Amino acid sequence: MHILSYDRKPDFTAAMTQEEMMEQVMTDYGNEVLYLCYTYVKEWNLAEDLAQDVFLKAYEKADTFKGEAKLKTWLYKIAANHCRDYIKSAHYRYSMVTHKIQMYIKGTSSSVEEIAVYREEKNKLYRHIFKLPLKYREVIFLYYYEELTLQEISDTLNANLSTIKSRLTKARLLLKDAIKGGK
Amino acid sequence: MEELKDLRNHMKKTVFNGHGFDKSNRRIVHQRYKSMKMEKRTKRRRPLVMTAASLAVCALLFFLTTSIVTDHKGKLDPSSGKTITKTEMKQQQIVKEATKKGEVVSYLNEKWIPDSKTKNLEYMLRLKKKEEQGKPFKTTIHYFLGDKVYQNTIEYNGKKIIYKNTVPALGEPKTYECKAFSDSTIQLEGCTGVKEGYDVLVVPVTLSDMRYAEAKQ
Incomplete structure (x- = not known):
């Protein structure tokens, strides 16, 4: 069965080439996959590279897509696995240290305007979300932003349903505390 | 948490x-896929003679280099007939x-950390x-990172896990007291001195290999 035989969009025709189909998949889900990758690495250039890798994997693994899951969840699963693996890599750890040093150097020379903008932005919800530990951040994003069900999140992240539930509860508590503390 | 809705x-x-x-991102994906396919095809078509010739040249070069470089450092391994360096000898002893x-x-790989040896994963899953x-347990985990050799210990006394990390690439080298193994990977959670929600890495693995090992058990 082909990857797109199960897609939610009815406008795919049998005459479409694999390239055309992938183009359609990327048009439909490109942004969502990119945003998901961004929540992991918090850096746009890197997130774009990772999203490209995700679609490349989808291209390669198209034949293994069984259609039991939605195409969206299947893509998220590839994305979550790829981004988590990347975060564990020594390359990422090294680049994070370099980035922190650069930010520190840059931070010492911030203008008054930049500091004012930062203060204004500081209390925005997304800032608190991005400060959460990864395992809570991904659950919050998939549940509230991507609007996946708990079962779908459990499948995507390969974790027990009860674990996902408790992570979501804990994440909400942490966010509540962070917002209270920030205000 | 109304804002979350x-x-x-x-x-x-x-953000x-x-x-x-x-569009440019999409174009890059198509290009990368095409070049990947092309590469696979050209690899398949490469004539056998050429491969054999390049293998012979490589073998000769390897023989010459190893004989020059390792003569003073290592010795001949009787089982494989190859010359091995002192580091390799030490590593072999540790493995044995x-x-x-x-x-x-x-x-461990310096560039891409995950070590996905199914045997390791199965052992860690048993722990x-x-x-x-x-049930209490105590074990040593040996890590090879390039020429360096590290040894970490992990012990469970029935109440908590005591993990001694010596590998800087895995996290701060020190002794951690942790509550449990994390849900889906070989990591420890609830460790002292570690920010809440963050786990301590024990054996880096990719999630797909982890699932494979879990299914095999």
């Missing part, structure tokens, strides 16, 4: 505003002893199960 709008208006997976004791040997059942 409107997270989609909030994110689109703020995601002006960013997207655009570790295998005898049934301990894990993890080969995880022991911890879940409240």
Whole structure:
């Protein structure tokens, strides 16, 4: 069965080439996959590279897509696995240290305007979300932003349903505390 | 947490505003896929003679280099007939002893850390199960990172896990007291001195290999 035989969009025709189909998949889900990758690495250039890798994997693994899951969840699963693996890599750890040093150097020379903008932005919800530990951040994003069900999140992240539930509860508590503390 | 219900709008208006997976990104994916396919095809078509010739040249070069470089450092391995360096000899000894004791040997890669040896994962999963059942255990994990050799110990006394990390690439080298193994990977959670929600890495693995090992058990 082909990857797109199960897609939610009815406008795919049998005459479409694999390239055309992938183009359609990327048009439909490109942004969502990119945003998901961004929540992991918090850096746009890197997130774009990772999203490209995700679609490349989808291209390669198209034949293994069984259609039991939605195409969206299947893509998220590839994305979550790829981004988590990347975060564990020594390359990422090294680049994070370099980035922190650069930010520190840059931070010492911030203008008054930049500091004012930062203060204004500081209390925005997304800032608190991005400060959460990864395992809570991904659950919050998939549940509230991507609007996946708990079962779908459990499948995507390969974790027990009860674990996902408790992570979501804990994440909400942490966010509540962070917002209270920030205000 | 009312704000969370409107997270989609909030994110689109703020952090995601002006960013997207655009046409150039899509074009790059198509190009990368095409060149990948092309590479596979050319590899398949490469004539056998050429491969054989290049293999012969490589073997000759390898023989010459190893004989020059390792003459003063290593010795001949009688089982394989190859010359091995002192570091390799030391590593072989560690592997031999570790295998005898049934301990894990993890080969870390400097660029891409995950070490996905199914045997290791199965062993670690067994430890995880022991911890879940409240059975105490103590073991040493050996790590090879380039020429360096590290040894970490992990012990469960029926109440908590004591993990001594000596590998800087895995996290701060020190002794951690942890509550349990993390849910889906070989990591420890609830460790002292570590920020809440963050786990301590024991054996780096990819999630797909982890699932494979879990299914095999």
